[in-house]
Amino acid sequence: MSDCSKPMTIGQLQKLIAGLVMVPQTRDIWVVAETMDVAVRGGHCYMELVDKAPDGTTVSKARAIIWASVYSYLSHKFMQSTGQPFASGLKVMLRVSVNYHQAYGMSLVVSDIDPSYTVGDLLRRRREILAQLDREGVLKQNRELPWPVPIQRIAVISAPGAAGYGDFINQLFNNPRRLRFSVRLFPAVMQGERAPSTILEALEAVAAESENWDCVAILRGGGSTSDLSSFENLELARAVACFDLPVIVGIGHERDVTVLDYVAAMRVKTPTAAAEWLVAQGCAALDRLRELALEISSAARDKCEGAVRQLAYADSNLRLLPGTAVERERHHLSVITAGLSGLGATVAAERSRLDARAEALSLAARNIVDIRRRALDGLAGLLGALSPEAVLQRGFSITRVGGRAVTDASMLVPGDVITTVFASGTAKSTVNE
Template structure:
């Protein structure tokens, strides 16, 4: 029987594939592995397709992007999507099918459609946001009140990032000289450590939450392709439920990340985050100045009102005093007349009583009694009231109305 060598069989497969699949095809797949050869510049990838129901692999193929294509394709993809060309993303690529007798089946990538990956990223963001909404935490951080004076600022950033320096410079050189207290919590802003390091920083801030007014997460100078690290559920859930308002200034203008969507305030750059804080201080200062002006105007108006009232009172005092004096004079005259009448009436009543008493005294006087025929007998100048106290031979003087009689006691009965 005729037998083929393995090489002959593989060559037959190669010719058959070249005849059957001569064109280029757009293929949807997920990158499970991305390896760049530093010497040649070629990129070797592995494409997979998973069963959506069980997440099991249903297809897999090796792929290669030659250096002349990869030099153009990678920056185009990353600039368009803001996503690094790395394992774990879904792509739509234009490929040609090839088969090598030694290396076997592979796909050669010629082009890529970033809009497909953008759609998948947007879908993933929507799923995270929907999950947060279903859990009731999506808008919790937005509902926190922003402090009137956000002076004590906890910053999550890379200490060497240019954006952090811009942020500090903007705050320290604000036109009105506001004094901000900035505390840095260092974290990675690109690479695989972004999620874990930001979560660690949030935990550290939460342990000292009473020392801060706001949290600012800033990133400046990094590649746009590093933004996907801010689109994770754990990071979004932690920020959405954080007890302090979070401001993000991640340094991009294309689309909001999931982190931007749950933060209290989202600005474009670290400098814009500093400008936002300064603007809040300006608003408070302007309100305070307005209150000072209104207080000054109110006090001035009240003083003027009281001055006019005092002037009117001063003008009314002479006429009021004249009326009061005239009224007092009239009252005094009336009181004097009433007093005079009262005194006269009282004196007349007492004169009448005195006259009656005088009459009674006159009627009871010894002269009146003697005139009526009574007599007064005296012994030694004292009236005799009891005859038993007399003795024979006592000399008595008897006074009658007209004259006196002297007698000697001879007999006592």
Template sequence: MTKALSLYQLNTLVADVISNTMAHAYWVEAELSEARESNGHCYMELIEKEEGGNVPIARASAKCWRNVWSMIKPYFMRITGQTIHAGMKVMLQVHAQFHPQYGFSWIVDDINPEFTMGDMMRKRQEIIRQLKAEGVFDLQHELRLPMFTQRIAVISSETAAGYGDFCNQLMNNEYGLFFHVKLFPAVMQGEQVEQSIISALDAINQQVEDYDCVVIIRGGGATADLSGFDTLLLAENVANFPLPVITGIGHERDESVLDMVSFQRVKTPTAAAAFLIDSLAATLSRVESAQTAIIDGVKRKIERENMRLQHLSSHIPVLFSVVRTKQEGRLERMIQQLISGIKENINRSNHHLELLSQRMELLDPTLLLKRGYSITLHNGKAIKSQEELKKGDIIVTRLANGEVESVIK
């Protein structure tokens, strides 16, 4: 009777064969279907898809041990500006390992970031080509920022330091200009970036008349993993948005596709705030310059008329002094009427600006709450009719000093 090997003995034989016949390291190109870190190690699932399709024709597991990964990871992030993630194309240097207890796996010795950069660039160029073919690549650049841009819709992480810096700089500007800022929270890092920002844009679009522009900012976190801003769907949504979109997502290495299709790209959230402040300050300067020009023009006209009168008076005989006196009185009345009209126009303009400012303040829902009113929300949206609710729905009643949660019976 033939004596059977134990499983451990068989696996040991396989391990010896692989160790002896595949002792070298190999460079391999693959796509990551999964990548995760645990206890300092990196575990990857590799796939290869058939050309022109999405069906995997090869799969394998790979591991990068902590002592190697601690050196590879920071270099890869510095070159590519990203962490490894599912869907990324990579070139790995691996060697084969078969462990009698844990089976076969490829052990990663190195990663070539230049290969990944090339693949990222190819994908980016393809997205840009498609956007241009659709005729939407330059749509944002055709928009104009309103002169009185004060109502700002912000898409950012609620806890991001960059959002706080943005608000502080806007509210404490040196000109004393007023801005109304509304946050539409979104995930700004990882695989959920695309859908989260698109959802925020959809929410803004439902009340688009309430805002002058949109600001997408990201700051205070890691500078890596910006792949979510290089997607076709997100770029299409931003390019087609009816309001100017300003991006300040906090990276300097390269423009993302989102930056390229936006109305204005700046480097950081604080730079986005500075851009808005400068824009409104320029409007203020134009108003003040126009006011000064009107006053100076009136003064020059008065001086010219006085000089003309003085010249004429020296040639008018004494017999016509009465006529001169009448004409001077008439001219003086005209001048006073002209000055009065100009002052009235200036006052009306100033009053209009004050009304606009008051209107912006009155639109703040917190004022209504402080007066004793409340706002009932379901899934974050204000309830306008009882037909919008059904039994079991959870509603939140927002008061001036807190919120009350209720269940529809």
């Protein structure tokens, strides 16, 4: 081995690299990048700065830090100028210096920020999506859906075997109140380019049997913030906003926010928090049910106590009422009896008057009958004198032809056989002329 190729230790190589990159040309340089995985620990702000290709893929990445002595001022400055906290998903302009540590490698130390620089692509895209949904009139549609009571049947959209889904199931089924839930996983890819399409397919599968579910939970257990960019999708946001069942979203850590958080009926930080929220709703429903049971029990007890008091009152009255009623009726009977005794003389007088009227009516009836009888006898005598038999007895006769009485000679023609009726007997003759 020649002297020119004498090997270096890793430490020597790291020092050589540090000497090459930590030069005046790499100090206090203004750079533009998108922030990812922003986290504050011990007052220091750690993040990743990335550059992306037009298709959204990351083409370069660097670790960066804002020391606590500077971060307090810069975060306040950024909030005052932009109205939002310094967080992931923002495209920012930062003044940085390259630092190279033998153990931790290269990082960028941030010393200043330009708040006037445009908001990052993720936030801009999110605002455009929300504005579009607002124009379509569906932005608040899912958020305004009523939650069923109780919430027990949950359709979960998540990646099979994901830690977030496991945390959700563990928290849900090991709740202290032993509430029972029915859960089914509708699998989907929760990061990368396939995430929106597979989540949409899962939503369609849930919609096909929506009558079997009370709500939908879309869950993802955190991870890199840059992986959440797939959720900033118009079609996915529209599908959640227009879904017929309430949707609860828990797809990251406390610092992670996506457009779905703005359109879903409920947004929580993590899958575990989603389970906690559902358990809390079940506990609230159970507590309300117990309150109603107590109210019903109290009302029934009051009714029973009132009925007992009313029964006691009735019992005491029943002991007195028969005697009182008998005395009242006895008095009433005495009054009637006294009235009836006074009516005796009146009844006798009325009886005498009725007897007199009956005698007068009987005499008047007899007189009327005698008068009518004499009149009838006179009419009978008159009828007897005028009868055909009486006329015949006086010498008259009745001539009939063909059974009809002849009253005019013109009624006869030669050859007619006539019958003559006398007081005693008849004679037949023939008309010649």
